[in-house]
Amino acid sequence: MITIRPVSDLRNKFPEIEETVISSNAPVFLTKNGYGTMVLMSIQQYSALTDTIEHKLDEADLSAQESPLRHSKSEVFRRVRSRIDESDSL
Template identity: 75%
Template sequence: MINIRPVSDLRNKFSEIEETVIHSNAPVFLTKNGYGTMVLMSIEQYSELTDNIERKLDESDAAAEQTTVRYSASEVFGRARSRINEHARV
């Protein structure tokens, strides 16, 4: 279940929000004046989202050190768009 709370709860009910984030293993969405402002999540949740990306970036850095070949931004994004479009057709 999505947990949406006013940002004032962060100040007034921090312990309750902390318990929710840690024990439900789900993020808490905070709103201000009825609009979303931020998302709170545990360190474990954040790591699940970012660890693979960090690993892939490290692999890319290592591969870049092995060659002098460089690509322009338009080449990189063009290839990314092509791959996304290929997957969209499947």
């Protein structure tokens, strides 16, 4: 179940929101004037979202350090666009 709270609760009811985030292991969505403004999540939830990406970026950095091969910006974007176009046609 999605939990939506007004952003004022962050100031007024922080312990309650913190308990909700930790006990439900789900993010809490905050609103301001009826519009979404931010999402609160536990460090564990955030890590689950970002660890794989961070690991892949570390691998790419290491690969770049070990290789003399360099691509221009236009070549990189051409390759990315080509891969996106290929996946769209599937």
